[in-house]
Amino acid sequence: MNPEEPFRKILTEAPVPVTDIDIRPLAEIYAEKNVYLSVYLPVGGRENEHPNKIFLDSRLKAIKEVVTGELLSDFEKTLEMAEEYIFEPAISGEKGRIIFASSPESFLQVYRLAVEPERSLVLDTSPYLLPLARLRADYEDYGMLLVDSQEARFVCIRSDLAEEREHLSTDLMNKHKKGGWSQMRFNRQRKEAMKSFFTEVAGNVEDTCGKLKTKGLVLAGPGNAKQQLQEMLPEEVRNSILDVIDVPMDIPKDELIESGNSVLQEEELAESNRWAKKFKSEILKGGLAVAGVKNVGQALEQARVNVLLMRRASSVPGWICERCQNLQANATPPVECDRCGGPTSKVNILEEFYELAQRTGADVEFVEEDDFPDQDYVVGALLRY
Ligand SMILES: [Zn+2]
Incomplete structure (x- = not known):
């Protein structure tokens, strides 16, 4: 789906809470080609300037090496559009920045944050949302x-x-x-x-x-x-x-926030533990739960997932068909989709799962690595039926 007005252009002038970013419509967006650039940067403090520069140079170079023809000129136009926001210094109180941009789709969103995201720069068929999802899980209001x-x-x-x-x-x-x-x-x-x-x-x-x-x-x-x-x-x-x-x-205000945050962090860990327990007991009794990339992927496609559980820090390489959304984990992308012949691209399966969950109204919970019953499970799902 293409982004709609007035959602196409959002520029924040002061830091916003991550919960103010409307993630649902972002998850609805996708194109057939890799035209969406997503950038996450920590920008607070001078100590980030140098690592940011090194990171950006190497990622941009890597992309320019693999992208060709029309896609390359699209990418260069997108970069031109987003450049000032990627490189400009932090404003007062700003510690992080997220930029979603696509010149062919006339799409530009710049969010200034008071929290630090992990560095990431991705060119994909849709805005890359997993880091934002993790931030939202870490910083609830x-x-x-x-x-x-x-x-x-x-x-x-x-x-x-x-x-x-x-x-x-x-x-x-x-x-x-x-x-x-x-x-x-x-x-x-x-x-x-x-x-x-x-x-x-x-x-x-x-x-x-x-x-x-x-x-x-x-x-x-x-x-x-x-x-x-x-x-x-x-x-x-x-x-x-x-x-x-x-x-x-x-x-002082920052100490007040710090002591509140540590309460929230403990609550977050306890919650991860509760979800993992519930998941484990459903799996053990053969109830409404499935585990593993393949089963969870199927359940998501059928919109049967009520709660998607993801291991906090993980990625699963795979590919997706940009036409029929056919999703395959742990495999190199074929030239054409084996289901419909459409164009394929390399993806992080977890990002695709997150977007599918958003589109089908499933909740997403991040589970600590130690809480998952089996170390091989990267994902699990509690089902609606
Ligand atoms: Zn297909």
């Missing part, structure tokens, strides 16, 4: 609620970008202390003030969380105010709490 007995701040962390959503503040220490009050009366007043403060925060958090699609909530702050608040939160919000952590209220 979550909320951080920072609270003590006087103040609460709600921050959304999206791909290392912190967006403050609510600011609630109350001066509990002094507001109710009037001359002549006994200590006991003061304490009672203060307790009531705190209770109404927490109720207000709880309501606000519920509103805020309801509007956001986040992985969950990290509850943070010094002392025991956060536990008191936790008890007052509506059940639904309380269930979305990933962890409760001790940090000072004046924690």
Whole structure:
């Protein structure tokens, strides 16, 4: 499918969360020839400049050596179109950049990120999405609620970008202390003030969380105010709490993000483990699951996959027919497709699986290598039927 307007040209001027990139329509795009250039670069810090240059020079040279005729002139035009975005220095806060470009399709998308992707440059029949998919798995959006007995701040962390959503503040220490009050009366007043403060925060958090699609909530702050608040939160919000952590209220923003990220990382590992267990038990009882490249490929083609499980760091070489999408793993591409005679090209089977999963509405989960029951399984699938 060809890309449609206005999706053909997207240029971001400030870093965006990876979850803001609309991956579904990107997965719908493909052409019969290798006309899509995809570039992933870490751009934060001067230490990336030199390795980026070496990487780009060698990849561009390698492509120019194998591409000929019309494809070569298309590639050169695509490169001309994308060049300034590939080579320009980072803007403030930018740590990574993704560029999808195709001159014949008048297609150019440039995403600036606050996180670092792995270096990659690919010329293919469609935008290369696997690195983006992994980034999205690594950087899910979550909320951080920072609270003590006087103040609460709600921050959304999206791909290392912190967006403050609510600011609630109350001066509990002094507001109710009037001359002549006994200590006991003061304490009672203060307790009531705190209770109404927490109720207000709880309501606000519920509103805020309801509007956001986040992985969950990290509850943070010094002392025991956060536990008191936790008890007052509506059940639904309380269930979305990933962890409760001790940090000072004046924690610098990058340290706040770092401590939140480590909670998320643990959650991510636990989730990988849960998926692997579920997969393993389905396989053992002969239930709704298949394993291995061949079976998973078939199930994807039949749109039977509910959840596609992929080993985190892996690639499987193979080929695809650009006309009928015939997909073969671990084989050198023949000149013509054995099914329809169409043109074939070399692919990473996992990239093709990812795109098929997107097109058929299957979820994709990355599983840690150690969690997969058999080291030979690179992919597995939980089936719809
Ligand atoms: Zn074919």
